Amino acid sequence: MATLLRTVARAKHLLAVSRHTRKIVQPSCLISTSKKNKEEISATVENVSSKEEELRQLEEHFANQDPNSPKNYVSYGWSTYDQEYDQFSHNMVLFTGITLMVIMVFFLSYCPDHKLRNWSMREAHLELARREKLGLPLIDRNVVDPSKVILPSEEELVGVKIRL
């Protein structure tokens, strides 16, 4: 019981000291309370962690938690030091890269007859109807009527190299 009380008293004393002076003194007095041991104090060790400056700087750095403070600004990635340029670039990239592109895709989607696809289909159907009416084959291997093609004569082809 006595030991417990002494321990609590020492802890309270240490807390009070550290709160005021920020110097943690850890006396380590090897005092024996045994009745059999009559020796004096054998050793005293004091550990003074003088980290005042580092602790103070850390406390100052994290004291301000205001998200609107320029010091606590989290960059979007466009600039780490110029907040206005960072926000402007972020907004402009999103506007031009997403909003304008959506408008562009919408515009192109509703443009009339992109690449003349509809016209091509109409012309194909008209051509099929014409061929059916004339009794011609629907798909002909000859694009041009062979009877209308004028080929050179054999005499004109003498010496001409045929390459395949």
Next chain:
Amino acid sequence: MLAVLLGLLPSFGEVGCWQFFTLCFLSSPIILYRGSLEGYVMGDFFILDDWSSSLVFLCFWLGALMLMISKPELSGLSVWGVVFCCFLAFSCWNFLWFYVFFELTLVPMAIMILKWGMQPERITATFYMFLYTLGGSIPFLVFLVFVFWGESSFFMGFNADLLGGLGWWGCCAVVVFFVKIPCYPFHLWLTKAHVEAPTTGSMALAGLLLKLGGIGLMRVFLSFGQLSYSVQVFWANVGIWGGVLSSVACLRQVDSKALIAYSSVGHMCLVQLSILSGSSVGWLGALFMMVAHGLSSSGLFGIIGEYYDKVKSRSLMVCSGFEMLFPSSGIWWCMVVFCSMSCPPSLGFLGEVVMGMGVCGSFPLGFIPCFLLLFFFSGASMMVLYTSVSHGSSGSSLLPSFRGVGKFSYLGVFHATPLFLLFFFPGFL
């Protein structure tokens, strides 16, 4: 549109990504809405047809995203230069001017690598880039002189079978596009350049410059290679096997940027095969894949570059624990990787299906197993990348960041969202 693009030049110091987004918005009625079966001819030398218009829009979109990730006051002019040269090259209708702008893209790219690259090896990387591209373009220049000597014009509208008739010279004439794509034997410059380039440079390389090879192949084969089956089969054989080898090489990479670079080689070999198939379905698949690869690879390089800025290492051993450190950005990293893996519903999946139809219809059946191997290994390499970067404990001393959605997340948003939307609405391309 050209005036708006030129108008951005005086303000290059202040050009931010939102100006390029505005340019996308303003130019979309001209680029994406085409009320004609033919292309829009602009002046004497420029045209916006089915292929060039999609790639021009990709140009502007990736320009915005490159400026999003970089400091505009530092690299605004280089990004503008790459976008401007690529825009002119994509929309060119004259072989001489196409050649000029094709080579001119190297200049801003070299400036980016030399000025903002970190390692001393960047000088070697730039040297390789110049050597491969300029060396491969000499036969093409000779071919152009030969064409002008015969036709007295650099116009792209011919329908001749010059390439097939030239035999091995025809094969050599198009080497420059296979260097740019890059086809497997000529891919070394890309792996070096990607590793040494800054993040913006890698995005430009993967997103835009590789597509110059694709569009160049399309233009040359449309004009001169209608019946050049021998040339097509030769390069298709080189391409399919090269794609498989590069995809297998992905699995052994330790450097994250090198892994993505080798996977780019595999994807672009697929594009090369589709273009060489000569079928309209194959060319449509190639276009889908070029747009899909441009967005997904650019997103991969952008996000891994941002992570590299924080972790200070590209090694897959160190770049781990991404999901734990940046969970709000990690979900978009996951989306971009899956799009690169051509998982449905992404544009890459649509592209691979359509490309498969084109290639299987034009080439012998022996191509099919190699094609399937290429699909498998490209997906496997992306899975390796994702698990290495996202999972596991962090190899660095970074603390988790829960800052919500910021610039880091928007990279993934603006890369992944178009890939998903274009799967459902591919008619915009």
